[in-house]
Amino acid sequence: MRTTVAVRNISKMLDHFSQYNPSPLSIKQFIDFGRNPCERTSFTFLRKELPVRLANIMKEIHLLPENLLRTPSANLVNQWYAQSFKDLLKFKDLEVSDKILTQFCESLIMIRNRHSDTVQTMAQGVLELKENYPVDQQTENSIQYFLDRLYMSRISIRMLINQHTLLFGTDLNVTSNSRHVGSIDPNCDVVSIVRDAYENARFLCDQYYLASPELQLFEHNRNMPNAPIQVVYVPSHLYHMLFELFKNSMRAVMEFHGDKETVPPVVANISLGNEDVCIKVSDIGGGIARSQIELLFNYMYSTAPQPSKSASPTVPLAGYGYGLPLSRLYARYLQGDLVLQSCEGFGTDAVVYLKALSSEANELLPVFNKTSSRFYKTTI
Numbered sequence: 497m498r499t500t501v502a503v504r505n506i507s508k509m510l511d512h513f514s515q516y517n518p519s520p521l522s523i524k525q526f527i528d529f530g531r532n533p534c535e536r537t538s539f540t541f542l543r544k545e546l547p548v549r550l551a552n553i554m555k556e557i558h559l560l561p562e563n564l565l566r567t568p569s570a571n572l573v574n575q576w577y578a579q580s581f582k583d584l585l586k587f588k589d590l591e592v593s594d595k596i597l598t599q600f601c602e603s604l605i606m607i608r609n610r611h612s613d614t615v616q617t618m619a620q621g622v623l624e625l626k627e628n629y630p631v632d633q634q635t636e637n638s639i640q641y642f643l644d645r646l647y648m649s650r651i652s653i654r655m656l657i658n659q660h661t662l663l664f665g666t667d668l669n670v671t672s673n674s675r676h677v678g679s680i681d682p683n684c685d686v687v688s689i690v691r692d693a694y695e696n697a698r699f700l701c702d703q704y705y706l707a708s709p710e711l712q713l714f715e716h717n718r719n720m721p722n723a724p725i726q727v728v729y730v731p732s733h734l735y736h737m738l739f740e741l742f743k744n745s746m747r748a749v750m751e752f753h754g755d756k757e758t759v760p761p762v763v764a765n766i767s768l769g770n771e772d773v774c775i776k777v778s779d780i781g782g783g784i785a786r787s788q789i790e791l792l793f794n795y796m797y798s799t800a801p802q803p804s805k806s807a808s809p810t811v812p813l814a815g816y817g818y819g820l821p822l823s824r825l826y827a828r829y830l831q832g833d834l835v836l837q838s839c840e841g842f843g844t845d846a847v848v849y850l851k852a853l854s855s856e857a858n859e860l861l862p863v864f865n866k867t868s869s870r871f872y873k874t875t876i
């Protein structure tokens with residue numbers, strides 16, 4: 497009896513919170529709040545906004561094709577969301593106190609840990625679907641649409657959780673870089689992130705190919721030619737995108753020129769204009785046909801059994817995963833983009849666009865509404 501009542505209650509709460517649209521924040525708002533942070537204000541905002549963002553995506557999870565939702569892995573992810581939603585509802589009408597604030601922080605850390613393997617687990621769910629059911633084009637389209645929205649929602653929820661726990665948490669492991677505001681660097685030096693990402697991709701490349709392309713790096717600061725190019729951004733997001741692009745460029749170059757004495761360098765051009773920061777990663781790796789580009793962002797196409805660690809001790813440079821589609825979501829999350837321009841038989845340019853102005857870098861959030869739910873109905 498209790499279970500039925502509890503389930504009915506959760507379902508009512510899900511309907512209640514999913515009626516609200518998520519409230520996007522700009523990176524400027526994150527910074528301005530973080531420079532003079534108030535934990536009670538953050539708590540009051542998050543104890544509603546997090547259930548709203550969870551409820552919006554949970555309503556879409558429930559609209560997924562039955563064959564995917566029934567897979568053990570997708571079902572597990574669904575249970576994680578339901579549990580986290582319940583955890584947050586405990587704070588809904590509570591009187592704020594120091595004790596409640598501490599418990600809230602602890603709950604956020606527990607929620608973040610619970611969902612840490614969502615991407616891999618959903619990829620396993622897609623694999624279970626492919627192995628047990630025929631997947632028609634319509635189902636593939638709805639899965640592509642859903643996973644883009646699930647991972648964008650997840651990026652945004654983890655951003656809110658990270659800002660609160662970094663600003664107010666007692667986690668001593670956090671090497672609080674005094675300049676940073678939570679996970680944001682107000683003066684993120686783009687060149688240093690590019691060099692970090694290149695060096696780490698190069699390490700993997702050397703391990704796998706016993707050689708790697710050099711990096712040529714150029715800066716073009718439109719209004720202040722000799723000043724370093726800086727942006728208000730989340731360094732870990734930028735690193736994630738660039739690490740992926742360098743891995744892909746190095747793989748293409750080594751596969752295309754691997755039999756030669758020397759291989760051509762990978763070239764990074766970084767520019768700052770009035771609106772955009774651009775990081776273009778260019779290679780002469782043979783390029784890829786225009787008809788294949790979309791497949792590189794396709795979750796179904798890129799989901800294959802993970803090579804077992806024991807079978808191949810060295811991690812393949814750009815193995816199967818979701819590196820590229822997730823990188824594009826990171827770029828789009830704050831109104832940027834990630835665009836590929838490949839010339840088959842020659843090479844590839846990959847451009848990361850970021851907003852130069854923090855006031856324009858607003859969160860891009862999926863909203864559950866008639867349009868989005870109609871998408872599932874017509875494509876299932």
Ligand SMILES: CS(=O)(=O)N1CCC(Oc2ccc(-c3c(C(=O)NC[C@H]4CC[C@H](C(=O)O)CC4)noc3-c3cc(Cl)c(O)cc3O)cc2)CC1
Pocket residue numbers: 740741742743744745747748749752779781782783784792793794798814815816817818819820821836838841843844846
């Ligand atoms: C879903 S994912 O995110 O997990 N991930 C996506 C990435 C994929 O790995 C890769 C990596 C590189 C490439 C690649 C090729 C390529 O391979 N060409 C092939 C032909 C080159 C000539 C050759 C010839 O003519 O002889 C015949 C083949 N060419 O250009 C690129 C390239 C791609 C990106 Cl995105 C880039 O940023 C830079 C690049 O140079 C493709 C696929 C693992 C999976």
